[in-house]
Amino acid sequence: xxxxxxxxxxxxxxxxxxxxxxxxxxxxxxxxxxxxxxxxxxxxxxxxxxxxxxxxxxxxxxxxxxxxxxxxxxxxxxxxxxxxxxxxxxxxxxxxxxxxxxxxxxxxxxxxxxxxxxxxxxxxxxxxxxxxxxxxxxxxxxxxxxxxxxxxxxxxxxxxxxxxxxxxxxxxxxxxxxxxxxxxxxxxxxxxxxxxxxxxxxxxxxxxxxxxxxxxxxxxxxxxxxxxxxxxxxxxxxxxxxxxxxxxxxxxxxxxxxxxxxxxxxxxxxxxxxxxxxxxxxxxxxxxxxxxxxxxxxxxxxxxxxxxxxxxxxxxxxxxxxxxxxxxxxxxxxxxxxxxxxxxxxxxxxxxxxxxxxxxxxxxxxxxxxxxxxxxxxxxxxxxxxxxxxxxxxxxxxxxxxxxxxxxxxxxxxxxxxxxx
Numbered sequence: 001x002x003x004x005x006x007x008x009x010x011x012x013x014x015x016x017x018x019x020x021x022x023x024x025x026x027x028x029x030x031x032x033x034x035x036x037x038x039x040x041x042x043x044x045x046x047x048x049x050x051x052x053x054x055x056x057x058x059x060x061x062x063x064x065x066x067x068x069x070x071x072x073x074x075x076x077x078x079x080x081x082x083x084x085x086x087x088x089x090x091x092x093x094x095x096x097x098x099x100x101x102x103x104x105x106x107x108x109x110x111x112x113x114x115x116x117x118x119x120x121x122x123x124x125x126x127x128x129x130x131x132x133x134x135x136x137x138x139x140x141x142x143x144x145x146x147x148x149x150x151x152x153x154x155x156x157x158x159x160x161x162x163x164x165x166x167x168x169x170x171x172x173x174x175x176x177x178x179x180x181x182x183x184x185x186x187x188x189x190x191x192x193x194x195x196x197x198x199x200x201x202x203x204x205x206x207x208x209x210x211x212x213x214x215x216x217x218x219x220x221x222x223x224x225x226x227x228x229x230x231x232x233x234x235x236x237x238x239x240x241x242x243x244x245x246x247x248x249x250x251x252x253x254x255x256x257x258x259x260x261x262x263x264x265x266x267x268x269x270x271x272x273x274x275x276x277x278x279x280x281x282x283x284x285x286x287x288x289x290x291x292x293x294x295x296x297x298x299x300x301x302x303x304x305x306x307x308x309x310x311x312x313x314x315x316x317x318x319x320x321x322x323x324x325x326x327x328x329x330x331x332x333x334x335x336x337x338x339x340x341x342x343x344x345x346x347x348x349x350x351x352x353x354x355x356x357x358x359x360x361x362x363x364x365x366x367x368x369x370x371x372x373x374x375x376x377x378x379x380x381x382x383x384x385x386x387x388x389x390x391x392x393x394x395x396x397x398x399x400x401x402x403x404x405x406x407x408x409x410x411x412x413x414x415x416x417x418x419x420x421x
Contacts, residue, residue: 008089010055012096012115013074013081017057017067020112022086025052053085053094053117060110068101068111075099075113080120093120132304132361135354139297142354143290146347150290151207153332153340154283157265158203161279164272165200174273175200178280182206185213185284199280207283214287215294217241232313238295239320242288264335282335286344289321289328293351296321300358304365311363318359325352374414383410 010019029046059068074081075096083094094117102112165171178199199206255274257264264270264278296317303309309317325348332344374383385391401416410416 007086010086011084015070015074019055019086020058021056023054051119055115057113064109095120132365135358135361136297136301139354142351143294146351147290149347150286150344153344154207155203157279161272161276174276211287214291242291282331285331286328289324292324293321296355300362303362314359314363318356321355322352371415374410374412377412
């Protein structure tokens with residue numbers, strides 16, 4: 001190797017310096033196992049210790065004091081930095097362990113800096129925390145699990161009810177009543193294709209049709225919410241579409257039964273046709289809640305990329321979703337046998353917990369929301385410049401303070417909600 005061709009200019013954090021000597025040391029962690037009456041030892045190599053690099057930098061010239069100050073500033077900065085070794089090239093993560101500056105009276109306008117670096121490896125995260133985007137994406141996976149659990153419970157109970165329907169007249173009447181449920185939901189959505197099989201003969205297929213229709217009602221939640229982000233308008237639109245005001249009225253005659261601690265499917269005082277209708281309505285209630293959770297997950301994923309809703313808005317989304325899931329759990333307890341209600345309830349509870357966790361993950365990524373006092377009369381752009389040095393954040397202030405968003409000026413001394421940073 002010819003130093004004249006391969007040596008590189010040494011530097012640390014971009015500050016160049018000349019090197020008089022360099023010494024590099026690597027020590028391996030070797031464990032020795034010695035045994036009595038046996039020569040030698042068994043060696044166990046546990047890997048190399050971090051490389052230690054000792055450099056002697058030389059600073060000289062009329063401007064040496066200025067160059068020395070720049071080098072010391074780079075050396076004193078916290079954390080590892082990039083070191084360009086004169087022989088081995090770039091070392092991406094070099095941590096300064098210690099430094100020593102030597103001045104000699106016989107060498108005016110010059111000094112030597114002895115520096116010891118330790119090469120740092122990549123940080124190891126033992127308890128990696130999911131990002132807000134990942135937390136929101138978990139909701140979609142959990143929604144599918146909750147849906148599969150609910151469909152399985154519906155199919156099982158419809159099969160049991162069908163065995164008790166011996167009269168053809170009752171079967172035909174029940175099929176018509178369950179078709180009324182499908183027709184009512186179908187009236188809220190267009191362009192959605194379903195199998196169209198009856199719930200009594202093909203309960204799983206019918207349940208899949210209900211899922212398709214209810215998710216079709218949302219009309220691509222992500223796209224809709226993306227067009228209306230910045231307020232709760234998009235969320236409210238989806239929520240009203242999934243839970244219309246006439247969800248339990250209009251074309252559907254809802255059976256009325258006395259409340260009891262015994263699930264509907266196990267009560268002998270209720271006709272099999274009525275039980276089947278209630279089991280179907282329980283499925284619809286559950287599918288609506290799951291669809292709302294999926295919409296919440298889509299909204300929270302959007303919010304993880306660009307903050308447009310306030311922490312209070314995000315808390316509202318989570319609370320309304322949990323409320324819908326809790327209603328679905330209560331419906332399953334009143335309708336399904338204990339073992340089925342437990343399985344369905346656990347899946348819905350897990351889904352509710354994931355929505356809550358996703359909302360918290362998005363909220364904690366934002367600075368704390370505080371109250372600021374306008375230092376002088378001005379518009380929101382001016383306030384954003386005063387507080388953040390960025391006038392483009394006026395839209396954020398308008399969103400957090402809808403009562404002043406439409407005004408031309410904010411008076412001095414007014415209190416506004418704003419992020420701390």
